[in-house]
Amino acid sequence: MNLLEVISRGPHQTRDLGRRIGELAQAGDVILLVGALGVGKTCLTQGIAEGLGVTEYTASPSFVLVREYQGRFPLFHVDLYRLTNLTEIADLGLDDYFQGKGMTVVEWADRAMDLLPAEHLLIDMSYISPARRRLSFEPRGERYEQVVCELRRELVGG
Ligand SMILES: Nc1ncnc2c1ncn2[C@@H]1O[C@H](COP(=O)(O)OP(=O)(O)OP(=O)(O)O)[C@@H](O)[C@H]1O
Ligand SMILES: [Mg+2]
Structure with missing residues (x-):
């Protein structure tokens, strides 16, 4: 597997980094973010939104689990921090987001992997x-291998 590690200063x-991911993104992409409270998942997501051409990044209430932004195509920003029960996931209808009309970024993805x-x-x-x-960065699938190859090429060359 084509693992990539990057230190952000x-x-x-x-x-x-997020902006590059957003620029490289294709409709249907799924990005899963894991990491401790305050590690920078939202910061990365804001970069992704910017790279996707989202200009209106409004703060919405923190209890909202899914936010939608419009860029080159829609960005669905899912935050599972407040997920208390896996059955809640069914209510979110996430499958609709994964169908390919937009890209999806999921914070706290480990809560529902x-x-x-x-x-x-x-x-x-x-x-x-x-x-x-x-x-x-851990790509799971051919499409994401390509994304990681490209990021590696840009960041470390080769
Ligand atoms: N290298 C870095 N990358 C990202 N954020 C950093 C970095 N160094 C310091 N920070 C700070 O860490 C915080 C990251 O906050 P952010 O909301 O993005 O984290 P989060 O992982 O989304 O948190 P939560 O688990 O609450 O959703 C910000 O205050 C940011 O300024
Ligand atoms: Mg966050």
């Missing part, structure tokens, strides 16, 4: 120091 770098698409780009974020984070 500040929120702007995490956002830049078995119910999310098997093919995805997993990004595992971990805390190194107040400003540093490790981002580990």
Whole structure:
């Protein structure tokens, strides 16, 4: 597997990484984010939105589990932090989001991994120091292998 690890040295770098992911994105992409509270999942997602051409990134109430933004195609931002029960997932109708009209980014994906698409780009974020984070990219499926290859080419060359 084509693993990629990147160290981010500040929120702007995490956002830049996200922006590249958003620029490379195709409708139907599924990005699953895991990592501790405050590690930078939303920061990365804001970059993805920017790369996708989303101009209106409004703050909505924190109890909302799915937000939709309009860029080159829709971005569905799912945050499972407040998920208390796996049956709630069924109520969200997530399958509609995964059908390919837009891309989906899921924060706290580990809360429902078995119910999310098997093919995805997993990004595992971990805390190194107040400003540093490790981002580990794990592609699951051909499409995401390509995305990680491209990111690697841009970030480390080759
Ligand atoms: N290298 C970095 N990358 C991303 N965020 C960073 C970095 N260094 C410091 N930060 C700070 O960490 C915080 C990350 O917050 P963010 O809301 O993105 O985390 P989160 O993982 O979405 O949290 P939650 O689990 O509550 O959803 C921000 O305050 C940001 O400024
Ligand atoms: Mg968050």
